[in-house]
Amino acid sequence: MSSECTFPAQTELEALAQAIAECRYDPLRHVLLSYPWGVPGSPLEHEEGPSPWHRRVLMAIGQACRERRFDGRNAVDPIRFAVASGHGVGKTTLVAWLIKWILDTRLDSRITVTAGTSQQLHVRTWPELQKWHDMSLTRDWFRILNLRIESGERPSQHFAVGMTCREENSENFAGQHNRTSTSAYFLDEASGVPAKIWEVAEGGLTDGEPMIFALGNPTRAEGGFYDCFYGKRAELWTRYHVDSRDVPRATNKELVAQWVRDFGEDSDFVKVRVRGEFPAASSMQLIERDLVYAAMHRHVADDDWHWAPKTLGVDVARYGSCESVIVRRQGLKSWMPIRKRKIDTMTLAGIVAQEIEAWSPDATFVDAVGQGAGVVDRLVQLGYDVFGVEEAAAPSKPEYLNLRSQMWGDLRDWLKAGGELPDDRDLEAQLCGPEYAFTAKGKLALERKEDMLARDVPSPDLGDAWALTFAYPVFKRSPADLIAQAARVQQEDYAVFAGVGKGGGYRPDKYRPWR
Numbered sequence: 001m002s003s004e005c006t007f008p009a010q011t012e013l014e015a016l017a018q019a020i021a022e023c024r025y026d027p028l029r030h031v032l033l034s035y036p037w038g039v040p041g042s043p044l045e046h047e048e049g050p051s052p053w054h055r056r057v058l059m060a061i062g063q064a065c066r067e068r069r070f071d072g073r074n075a076v077d078p079i080r081f082a083v084a085s086g087h088g089v090g091k092t093t094l095v096a097w098l099i100k101w102i103l104d105t106r107l108d109s110r111i112t113v114t115a116g117t118s119q120q121l122h123v124r125t126w127p128e129l130q131k132w133h134d135m136s137l138t139r140d141w142f143r144i145l146n147l148r149i150e151s152g153e154r155p156s157q158h159f160a161v162g163m164t165c166r167e168e169n170s171e172n173f174a175g176q177h178n179r180t181s182t183s184a185y186f187l188d189e190a191s192g193v194p195a196k197i198w199e200v201a202e203g204g205l206t207d208g209e210p211m212i213f214a215l216g217n218p219t220r221a222e223g224g225f226y227d228c229f230y231g232k233r234a235e236l237w238t239r240y241h242v243d244s245r246d247v248p249r250a251t252n253k254e255l256v257a258q259w260v261r262d263f264g265e266d267s268d269f270v271k272v273r274v275r276g277e278f279p280a281a282s283s284m285q286l287i288e289r290d291l292v293y294a295a296m297h298r299h300v301a302d303d304d305w306h307w308a309p310k311t312l313g314v315d316v317a318r319y320g321s322c323e324s325v326i327v328r329r330q331g332l333k334s335w336m337p338i339r340k341r342k343i344d345t346m347t348l349a350g351i352v353a354q355e356i357e358a359w360s361p362d363a364t365f366v367d368a369v370g371q372g373a374g375v376v377d378r379l380v381q382l383g384y385d386v387f388g389v390e391e392a393a394a395p396s397k398p399e400y401l402n403l404r405s406q407m408w409g410d411l412r413d414w415l416k417a418g419g420e421l422p423d424d425r426d427l428e429a430q431l432c433g434p435e436y437a438f439t440a441k442g443k444l445a446l447e448r449k450e451d452m453l454a455r456d457v458p459s460p461d462l463g464d465a466w467a468l469t470f471a472y473p474v475f476k477r478s479p480a481d482l483i484a485q486a487a488r489v490q491q492e493d494y495a496v497f498a499g500v501g502k503g504g505g506y507r508p509d510k511y512r513p514w515r
Contacts, residue, residue: 016137024105025066028058031097034104034136043135051249053242054094057083060238061098070209072180078205080237082190082228084218085276086244086256091215092124095186096132098213099160102184103149104138106209109182111160112173112201116192116216118164121147125188126162165193173200182209190214190225198224218271218278219435220285226278241276269438284435286446287412287463292431295421304418305331309362309476313468314352315461316372317341318449324348325465326355332414336422337465345374349382356384363474365389367464389471401445403471408434408446408463410470421466430460 023030028050036042037049050058061081068076085091095113102109113129115121126147133144142149147162163173165187176183185201187193193214201212214228228237244256256274264270268279308331317324317340326338338355340348352375356364366376368388376388391404400406411431421427435447449459 020104020138023101026062027098027101028055028062030101030104031058034100034138035132036135050097051090051247053240053247054090054097057081057094057240058097064238065209068209070182075179075207076209078210078212078236080211080228081213081240082225082237083213083215083240083242084225084229084278085215085240085242086272086274087217089242089244089247089276090249092128092188093132095125095188095213095215096129099129099149099184099186100132100136100138102182102211103142103151103158103160104136106182108154108157108178108180109184110158110176110178111184111186112176113160113162113186113188114165114173114193114197115187116165116189120189120192121162121164129160165197170196170200173197174203176204177206178208178210180208182211183207184211185213187212187214187216187225189216190228191216191219191223193224195224198227217273218276221278221280229278243276244274284437284447285432286408286434286436287415287431289428289432291412291415292421292428295415295419296423296428298418298420300332300418300420305333307331308333309474310359311469311474312352312355312359312361312364313465313471314348314364314366314372314375315465315468316345316348316367316370316375317461318370318459322459323461325461326352327462327465327469328355328359328361329466329469332417332419334419334421334466334469336424337427337462339462345371346378349375349378352379352386353382353384356386362476363387363472365468365471367391367468387471389468399442399444401439401443404464404467405436405444405446407467407470409444411463411467414470424462427462427466430458430463431466433458433460434463 019033020030023033031054032049035044037044037047039045049055061079064079064081068079070076083091083094099111099113102111113121113125115125129149130144133139133142133149140152142151143155149160150156151158173185176185183204185204187197187201204210205212214225216225218225218229220226228234229239245253259274260270271277271279272284310328310330313325313327313329315325315327323339323341324343325340328335328337338351340351343351352364352366355361356379364379364384364386366372366379366386366388368376368390369392373388376386379386389403391402391407393403395401395403395406397406397409400409415421433452436444437447439445449464452459
């Protein structure tokens with residue numbers, strides 16, 4: 001009599017399960033086994049496998065698992081890996097591979113995946129996981145949904161879930177404990193993940209076989225991602241820096257070379273976007289915190305501002321959470337602002353009119369975008385000389401993308417020249433909040449308010465009000481003062497005296513409202 005029969009399909013399934021189980025302490029082996037590297041007709045037909053830096057990290061993670069040898073009962077020390085890299089090296093691909101490795105090799109594992117922005121999570125991280133899941137040998141073991149991948153047999157115990165990193169979600173991060181299996185956290189583009197999420201994730205690394213992986217461009221010289229490399233507990237992390245130029249399939253090498261030529265090898269831009277190193281100050285942060293702190297602890301002598309023209313800046317609230325702000329500035333001197341929430345344009349126009357009457361500014365610049373247009377119209381109707389500022393207008397300096405970017409750049413230069421700010425923690429946070437980038441044509445573009453709100457950074461209403469005082473050059477009203485001011489324009493320190501730097505192009509016919 002022949003031996004007991006087995007179905008070929010079942011044999012193949014058992015063989016696959018055995019092969020995958022043998023990858024428990026070897027994520028590199030799992031990656032090489034699970035996907036169709038070099039298979040004709042597959043998406044990986046012309047690929048030989050992970051890049052060298054991927055291999056180094058995967059092998060190190062496997063070694064960390066072997067050293068701990070979790071037995072399913074006694075908790076082991078957390079596995080912590082951080083990767084700071086230049087642009088386009090395949091960080092999100094590594095995230096996808098590791099998620100699949102944990103789910104495939106650890107029954108009832110639970111994973112939380114987040115990213116620095118909601119767009120990163122929805123548009124890049126999860127689609128990358130979907131792509132590799134669809135190519136994997138184990139794709140039939142799980143079903144993948146919108147921001148969730150779960151076991152077909154144990155969906156409530158064995159899963160990975162994507163979650164935005166808003167602070168109000170922190171309790172959801174805290175609830176992930178897994179005494180008998182693996183609990184893992186993935187922080188993609190980790191520089192943008194708020195401190196509260198880092199804190200709560202660390203609190204979840206107390207039982208079972210806990211893991212946490214942080215990857216991203218090192219855009220900020222502060223925060224949880226920075227602390228992985230240079231904080232008090234950095235020695236607990238296994239850390240990697242990946243240079244884009246060392247990765248064969250990374251960003252266009254000609255573009256990287258152009259960045260190095262344009263900005264310099266040791267510039268913050270190249271450190272962050274190419275070398276995968278943290279900047280001296282966040283490369284995306286236009287105004288450094290130290291600069292603001294110094295201005296808030298500075299007293300400007302009377303001789304440095306009494307003679308200067310007076311400028312009033314008015315930023316008008318655009319959203320329910322925003323506030324309208326009125327700022328006085330005279331030369332290097334500025335004062336505590338007026339801040340108003342949830343007031344209509346007519347009321348705000350009345351408050352601005354009172355400020356004009358009380359202070360007699362030489363120029364009043366009002367944000368004319370959206371609701372601000374109504375404030376400008378009402379003030380003109382009342383007979384006041386004001387100038388509506390369109391932030392998207394063309395700048396007078398070619399290095400900036402638009403007028404708003406230029407105004408903030410001039411504000412930064414004013415701080416460097418010795419400007420004085422009131423000591424206000426909200427102002428400090430808002431001046432340091434906006435980030436910047438360079439366009440393909442090399443023009444500096446300040447981050448939009450909408451983009452700041454999308455990454456949970458408050459609207460910089462205070463900073464915008466100060467920046468508005470630099471919209472255009474301002475001169476004293478009286479002829480005598482105007483002549484004296486014109487003479488000072490010839491001096492090197494024009495930025496200090498007149499407000500926006502050399503070549504401002506004062507034209508009485510164009511700027512008649514404050515002549």
